[in-house]
Amino acid sequence: MVAICSHLFYTGDNNNSSLYREPRRVLECLQRSLKIADACTMASPSNVYLFIDILDRYVFYFEKGTPLITDAFVSRLIALINEHLTGSGNQDNLAHYKQILKYIQRKKVKRGSGDEKFLKVVF
Numbered sequence: 001m002v003a004i005c006s007h008l009f010y011t012g013d014n015n016n017s018s019l020y021r022e023p024r025r026v027l028e029c030l031q032r033s034l035k036i037a038d039a040c041t042m043a044s045p046s047n048v049y050l051f052i053d054i055l056d057r058y059v060f061y062f063e064k065g066t067p068l069i070t071d072a073f074v075s076r077l078i079a080l081i082n083e084h085l086t087g088s089g090n091q092d093n094l095a096h097y098k099q100i101l102k103y104i105q106r107k108k109v110k111r112g113s114g115d116e117k118f119l120k121v122v123f
Helices: 002-009 023-043 045-064 071-088 094-109 115-120
Strands: none
Touching: 002 023, 002 045, 023 045, 045 071, 045 094, 045 115, 071 094, 071 115, 094 115
């Protein structure tokens, strides 16, 4: 829920007069959601899907050009998820995770419209 609340602070598109952007608050929501996900995953390794859902949000904001969401954040979250998946043997949430990684890979290959920033994302 905290990750979803991040959308309250980043609304509208660039052609919309109701544009509202608070990147600092977006990052706060995402970081708080990571802390909650970490606690939940410590309680039960099967909760690794929470990190995958949060990664999806990080990629969304990274693609939108949110200034505080950097390739380093995305890369570290991918590394964290890889660590949890390897350590737990949990393969249930792999399909969604693989789709996100494929999306990032497509963005790396595609040129133009700001997709070059995805070249720095490591996984």
